[in-house]
Amino acid sequence: MRISPGKDHPFSGFLSGLLLLIVFVTAGQAQENTIAIFGSSVANGSGDTTGAGGYAGLLSRKLALQHWNVINVSRGGDNTTKILPRFDSQLLPLHPAYVIIGLSLGNEGIANSSELVRNRVFEKYRSGMLQLIQLCRKNGMNPIVTNCYERNDFLPEQYEAVKQMNLIINTWDVPSVNFLGPLDNGSGNWLSGFDHDRAHPNYKGHQELFYSFVPSLFDAIKAGKPVPQKIRSSSYMVVSGPESISPLSFIPDDTIHSFSLCFLVKTGNDGVIAAIIGDKNSYIEVKKGKIEYHAVNGEILSTDTTSENKGWQYLAVSHQYASGLTLFYVNGKLAGKVAELIDPKKMVIGGSAGIEADGAPQTAGYKDVLIYRSTLNSDEVKALYYNQLLQSSLEIYAPLNDAEFKAGTSATNYAQSLSKLIIQGNTNKHAEE
Structure with missing residues (x-):
């Protein structure tokens, strides 16, 4: 042990x-x-x-x-x-x-x-x-x-x-x-x-x-899924083409209240890199060297990453349902917070999910997608940024180190759940650092 x-x-x-x-x-x-x-x-x-x-x-x-x-x-x-x-x-x-x-x-x-x-x-x-x-x-x-x-x-x-x-x-x-x-x-x-x-x-x-x-926690453990460990890999997924709408999609089987969505992204192009779809939609966009979170009420949280835009950016959206508060973190630091109530029906990484927003970047790399059924605080986000895996209430852990990303299949999920991160489109490729 x-x-x-x-x-x-x-x-x-x-x-x-x-x-x-x-x-x-x-x-x-x-x-x-x-x-x-x-x-x-x-x-x-x-x-x-x-x-x-x-x-x-x-x-x-x-x-x-x-x-x-x-x-x-x-x-x-x-x-x-x-x-x-x-x-x-x-x-x-x-x-x-x-x-x-x-x-x-x-x-x-x-x-x-x-x-x-x-x-x-x-x-x-x-x-x-x-x-x-x-x-x-x-x-x-x-x-x-x-x-x-x-x-x-x-x-x-x-x-x-x-x-x-x-x-x-x-x-x-x-x-x-x-x-x-x-x-x-x-x-x-x-x-x-x-x-x-x-x-x-x-x-x-x-x-x-x-x-x-996590709704399927008991079923997952009964099926033999172990406690996830941090996957340290040089592999990642590349999405090419601004026409990409939903390269990676998570559709929850049960109601979600508080949640956190975290992932690493690397791109030199502008475009929408993630979307949270519900009765109203929110999304994350790269725009002129800045990373912006567009809340459901239209408010924008923005942080300048011009000096870092050639490397990986660690992003985290942490939403507390009970208070109606969303916190947006970039590279372990709080970029801002906004009052909004999100009722997520779908989460998309790598595109806009077809909402009225800009298209995806021409080319972007993604890795270490995490979806939690709880709110993360600043200490927890910082721990993730410094490469510690947190597995409490973790529903999706997809390092995106799969050998291939075939449309209609799902990325490997190491979390103790039976939920899936569905792959869509034919422009998703495996890449190495």
Whole structure:
């Protein structure tokens, strides 16, 4: 196993930085389509007063349509120490194929702590999670971790700890889900209107957490897809001809709320290099040495790349559905943000998808296409820019190192999902640096 190092009250102190472990039992008696939810209060639906059962209830009903059976045995107040006695007595007798275990940095005691205590809590949580991961695997189970998330009594110090822990989790060889992005107000607190109290999301907040799960995650892992690793390759895809409309297309099978689209592009020509199609459309365009993001409301975010236009440019569009905010990054730096609400039905890389905009560049190279079902923050975008792969809530990871790009097929997707990045057109070619 490769893993990188690094007060409880039933209504308040146990929800920050929730981690979920989705565990797959491979023992002979395991019920291969059964998922047990084994965690603390958020996993038990606390904060959702509608009776829907929180994100776990939403996930249960969604998965039931795909022939999965979900059992919830969560308990408020658990942390990495308190949950251990329940592992043998309440989890193992269920013999599930998958187990969602939800624990939080808040329950470990990180809120309102001194630097010394905070560092101890951080390490206790990290080591406790690694212990649980090892314990699960020892018992024939494979874990998935959901990332730490916000709460309203977090100060900048706790927020930094949460973001740091999330980056560490992304280096572990365990699948993970990004719970911070959909509801982060930018300071580590819940978005206004999406919290029930300081430590719990309300129903709307739970709904956003639910949408951060990749819909086909369970099916992909059951099919044997491993946790993706960074592909370091000199290969890329070249699209030639401004007539290109949709060289690479992603059409989601399920509703997307928060999302991020990231990729590398290299071109010396003007033209549209990506489009997000919905009730209204947005797109990214190279124009006279600048890279522009055209929002659905017509606003343009622009950054000058004249000094870099002969090399690769790393672009990221990060949209938070709950706040209606899009952040546009170029080469790891924030180029601007705009208020808009995107309802993506299709994402296109390499062309305009036929919307009323300029055509594609005469020639352009593309590589490392990433599509997430969550919002990325600036630390995460910077990590991607510096060549770290983040796999939390990752639905598409296409390095575009395929030997050929044949129309009607799909580019190799290394993410733990069954989604496809469809290739269209006959001008897409393999190239080497």
